[in-house]
Amino acid sequence: MARRPARADPGGAERRSGVLKIGAALAVVLVAQALLALCLVSAQQLLVPRNMPFGVTGPPSPVVAAVASRGGLDLTSYPDESAVMDAAGRGELYGAYLGQKSSDTLVVVPAKSFFAQTELEPAFLAAAHKLDRPVTVRKVAPLASGDPVGAVTSLLLLPLLIGGYLAAVLVFKAAHGVAAAPWRAAILIGYALVGALLTDLIAGPGIGAYSSSHFWPLLPCFWLITSAVALAAAAVQALAGKLGTLLVAVLFIVVGGPPAGGLGTYLLPVYWRNIGVLLPPQNAVTLVNHVLYFDGNDITTPLIVLFLYAAAATAVIAWFGRVRPARAATGTGAPQLPSPSPGRTAGAPGRRRAVIGMLAALAVCTVMQSLFATTYMSAGHAPKASDLPFGAVGSSPVLAAAEKNISLKVTEYPDEAAARTAMDEARIFGALVPSGGSDTLIVVPSMSDLAPLDLAVRFEEAARATGHRLQVRQYAPLPLVAKDPFGLVQALMLVPLLIGGYMSSTLLMAATGRAAGRWRAAQLAGFAVVSGLVVDLIVCYWLQGFPSSRFWITWPICSLIVAVVAFVAAILQKLLGPIGTLVTVVLMILLGNPSSGGASGVPYLPAFWRDLGPYLPPRNGYILLHHTIYFDGHGTSQALINLLIYLGVAAAVLIVLDLSRTEAEVPTDATEAAAVSVPIGAVP
Template sequence: MLKKAAVALGIVLILQSFFALCLVSALQLLVLRNTPFGVTGASPVVNAVASKVSLDTRSYADESAVMEAIGQSKLYGAYLPGQASDTLIVVPAKSFFGRVELEAAFEDAAKKLDRPLTVKAVKPLPKYDRLGGVSGLLLIPLLIGGYLAAVLLLKATRTAAAPWHVAMLVGYSTVGALLTDLIAGPGIGAYSNSHFWPLLPCFILIAASVSLAAAAFQRLLGPAGTLAVAILFIIVGGSAAGGVGVTLLPDYWQHLGAVFPPQHAIALVRNVIYFNGNNITTPLIVLGLYALAGGIVIGYLGRWRPVKRVGAAAPADAPDTPDTPDAVDVPAARAAGPKPAVRVLVALAIAAVMQCLFTVNYMSSAHEPVATDMPFGTVGRSPLLAATQRNLSLKVTQYPSEQAAKDAIDRAEIYGALIPGQTSNTLLVVPTQSDVAPLDLAANFEIAAKKLGQPLSVQQYAPHPLAKKDPFGLVVSLMLVPLLVGGYMASTMLRTVTGSATGRRRLTALLGFSVLAGLAVNLVVGPWLQGYPLEKFWIVWPILSLIVAVVALVAAVLQKLLGAAGTLVTVIVVMLFGNPSSGGANGVPYLPTFWTDIGPFLPPRNAYILLRNTIYFDGHGTTQALVVLLVYLAVPAIALALLDRFRTPEIPVTRETEAEATALTVPVGGLP
C-alpha cells in the first residue's frame, strides 16, 4: 500500500511540475517573434526596430494593400513611410500585448531618428474585450466541457466506443456550445449579439473535436487515454493556445501548438469576431480532422470491434481484462442502478453544468477588466489628477512627500503616484503590482496632460524590478494554477490507491508531498526558467508548499465527508470561484464587485498576494493572506486527525467513482 501511495503521489508530482513548466515557459516572456509585419517602402525606422524586435517584414504596394492584408488577419501591424511623416498601423484585435510592444519600439526608434510618426489603430478592441482575452476565455469552457463529456459518458456507459456515442457527443457539443454562446454573448455581453449565430457552429466544432478525440483516446489507450488527453489537449495544447497572440509565444510553442486543437480554436473564434471570418480555413480543417478522426475511431471500434461483455457479476476490485481496457459490463450492477439512459443523461447534465459554470465565472470576472477604486497616491494637488479621474476610477491618498509616496509603494499599498512639480509632473507606475495598471495610468495621465498643456514624465518604480524573463509580471499567477491543481490531485490519487480519505499516515503523506511539490515547482520556475529573482528562492519554497498543502487538506476533508463528490466540490471552490477572484496579474481593482468581495475568503487570492508580495515587496502586506492560509491549513488538519481518531463511517471508494473524480481534477487548471 505504501508503495502504491508513493507511486501515485510521484505521478502527481511529475504532472504538476510539467504543468508549471509548460505554462510558465510558454507565457512568461511575451516578446514578438517572427511577427508578420507589413511595409510599403524602405525606412531607417523599420531597420532600427527590426534589429531589436523579431519581425517577418512583408512588402506591399500601398496602404490599400496593407489594409486588405490586415482585414484578412495576416498582419500584426504595418509601417508606411511618407515624405513629411510616417504612419505606424497597429492591430489591437490581433494581439493587445503585441500592439503595446510595436508602439513602444517604433515610437522609441522614430524619436531617436527624429522622424515624425503617427500611430493608427485598425481593428480596435471594444471596451467589453479591451485586452483581447475573450477568445481565450471562451476556449476554457468549450475545451473542458468537451473533455468532461467524454469522461463522464465513459463512466456512465462503461465503454468509450459505441456507434451511438458519436451522436451523443456531437449532440452534447451542440447543446454545450449553445449554452456557452447564450451565456457569453446575450447573457454577459462579452461580444456583440451579431456574432451569436456565426460563433455557434464554431463552438460546436471546437467542443466536438475535443470530445470525439478524447473518447477515441480512451478507447485506444484504456484508462491512460483520459490522462493522455488531459496532457496533450489541456496542459500542452492549452499552454500553446496563443490567446495573447501566437507570435508572442516561443518558437517551439508556436509550432507545437499548431498540432493541437486549442491554438486553432483561438484563431477561429478571434477571426470570426474581429476579422469577418477571414483566414479560418486552416483552423476549420484541423478541428474538423480531429472530430472526423475521433468519430471514425469510435464508430469503427464500437460497431466492428466492440468490447467484450462479461455475463456475470464481477467483484468490485476485479481488474479489466486485456481485451476490454475501458469497459466491464456487469448486468447485476446495472439492474441495481439507474437505467443506462438515465445515467447518460445525468452524466452529460453534469458536464453541461460545469461548462456553464466555467463560462459564467471566468467570463464575468475577466472579459472586461476595468479598474474600480484603484489605490493611488499623490503629493499635493494637481489639475492633472482631477482630469484623469474623469476616465479612470482612482482611490486617492495624499502623502506629504515623494518619499512618503514611494514608501507606500514599497508596502504594496498603491498602484502608482503623481508627484507634481514646478516645471514638470512625474507619474510613478508600479509594474510589479499589475500588468495593466501602468498602461492605464500612463495613457490616461498623458491624455490629461496633453489637454491641459502640462509636461508629464512617466517613470517605473518598484522595490524589486520584475525578472528579466517576466516583463509583464505574469509568472506568479501562472505558477499558482499548477499548485492548486496539484493539491487536489494529490489528495484524490492518495484516496484512490489507499481506499480511504483518512488514515494515520494520510496527513503526513500529504504534508510531505506538499513540501516536495513546492520544491519541484520552485526549481522549475526559479533556477530553470528564471521566472522570479533567485535571491527569493528559499522563502518562495515554503510558500509554494503551504499553498499545495492547503488545497490538498481541504480536498481530503471534503472527500472524507462527501466521497468522490468532495473532489468536485473542491474544484468548484478553488478553481471555479477561487481562481477567478484571485485578481491575478491584472490586480484586484480590475475585478467586478462580486469577485472582489469573495476573494479574501478563498485560498487563491491570499496565495497570490502572499507569493507576489514576498517576491516583489519584501513581504509587506502579507499578514492577512498568511493568516487566512494558515487557518485553511490548520482547520482541515485538525479535522482529518479527528475523523481518523473517531473512525467516522467511510463512503466506499470504488474504481468507477474515483476514476471519474480523478479525471475531473486534471483539466480545470489548464487555462490558456
C-alpha cells in the same frame, strides 16, 4: 536443528501493497504538477514579438530599420497602402508601417493582439521621435467595448475545451469503460451542441463579452471545437482504454493549453507556437478570434485541423464500435440469433440505468461548462480599475483630469520619498509628482501588468487636455527579472499549486479506496512539502521566473498553498465522497482562481469577485507569493494569517475525521481520478 517454517504475514503484504499504491499515486500527481508548471510558465512568462508578421510599404524607413534591428518582426513588403491595409483587415498582420514623404503612419491591430500593440506602438513612436520623424497611429480591427484587452477569445477556450474533454471522460465512466460504443459519437456531438449553445448564451447575451450580432456566427465554431475535443478524447480512450483519458488530458490540456496563444500566438516562444499549431486549442483560438474580429477571414487552416480531429476520431470510434465487432462476428461463422425474451427483460433495467447514468454524467458536464463560462468570463473579460490605490505629492490639474477616466483611491504624501516608501510596501500602484509645469507619473510594473499602461494612457490624455508636460517613469522595489517582464509568473505558478493540492487528495482516495485514513493528514502534508519544492525548483532555477534570492522563502509558501487545498479537498471528500472533488474544484478553481486578482491586480476585478477573494485560499496564496517575491513580504500579514487559519482548522478537522472508524470504501479508479482532476483549470 530443523528450521521453523516462516509464518505467513498477509497483513504485512497488504500494508506494503498499500504503501506502494500511495507512493505511486503521489508520484503521478507530482509528475503532472511539475509538467503543468513547466508548460504554463515556460510558454507565457516572456511574451515578446517573435517572427511577428508585420507589413511595410512605401520608401524604406529608418524608423522600421531601427525597430526591426532589435529582432522580433517578420517584415513583408506590400505594393501600396491598399494592399497592406487589406492584409491587416484580414488578420494576417500584427501591424504595419506606411512610409510617406512628409510623415509616416503606424498601423496597429488591437484585435490580433492587445499586448502586441503595447509592444509595437511605444517602440515605433520612440524610434520616430528619436529620428525626428512625424508619425500618426491608425487602428485596424479595434477591440470591442466588452473586450478592451482582448481577453475574450482565450476565456472562451476554457469552457469549450474543458467541456468537451469532461464530456468524453464522464460518458466513458457512465458507459462502464465502453469507449467505442456505436452510439457514443452521436451522444458527444449532441452534447457539444448543447454545450456550445450554453457557452454562447452566457458569454454573449448573458455577460455581454461580445455583441449579439456574433451569436450565430460563433455558435457553429463553438460546436466544432467542443466536438473535436470530445471526439478525439473518446477515440484515444478507444485505443488506450482508461489510460487514454489521462493521455488526452496531457496532450490537449497540459501541453495544448499553454500555447493556445490567446494573447497572440507570435508572442509565444517559437517551439511552443509550433507545438500549438498541431493541437486543437491554438486552432480554436485562431478560429474564434478571426470570426469575432476579422469577418471570418483566414480561418481555413483552423477549420481543416479541427474537422480532421473530429473526422478521424469519429472513424476510430466507428471502427471499434461497429466495424471491428461486425467483422469478428462474421469471422466466427456463428449465426446471429436474437436474444431470448427473458434476456431482453433482464437487460432492460440495465439499459435504463445506463441511460440514467449517461444523462447524469452529461448534466454534471453541462453544469461545469456553464460555470467555467460564467465565472472566468464575468471576472476577466473587461478589466476596469475601481479605487486603484494611488499616491499624490501635492496638487495638480492633471490628477483631477485623469480621475474623470480612471477610478483612483488617492492618498496624499509629503514628498516623493514617502510615495516611494508606499510603493516599496505594495500600498499604491503609482504616484503623481508635480513639479512646476511638468509632472512625473511613477508607475510600479511589479504590482500589475495592466495598471502601468492604464495609468500612463489616462494621465497622458489628462496632460494633453490641461496643457501640462508629463514624464512617465517606472519604479519597482525589486525589478522584474528578464524572463518575467510583465510579472505573470506568480499567477501562472499558482495554478499547478492549486491543482496539485486537490489532485493529491483525490488520487490518495483512489489508491486507498477511502476518502480518509489514519495517516491521511501526514501523507498530504509530506506531499505538500515535496511538491512545493519541485514547483519552486522548476520556476526559479530552471525557468528563472523570479530572483534566486527568493528561492528559500518561496518554498514554504508553495507548500502552504498545496497543503491548504489538499486538506480542504480531503475534508470535503470524506464528507461527500468523490463529489467532494467537484466541490473543491468549484471553490478553488471556479470561484477562487478568478477572484485572486492575478497579474492585473485586485482593483481590476468586478465588485463581486473583489469582495469574494479574501475568503478563499487562491487570493491569499497569490498575494503571499507575489508580495514576498517582489516586495520583501510587505502587505502579506492578512494573507498569511488567513492561510494559516485555513491550514490549522482543516488539519484539526481532518485528523478528527481520519481517526474515526466509520469510513466506508469509495470505489474510485486511480486513472479515472487522475484524468478528471488533471485538466481542471490548467488552461490559463
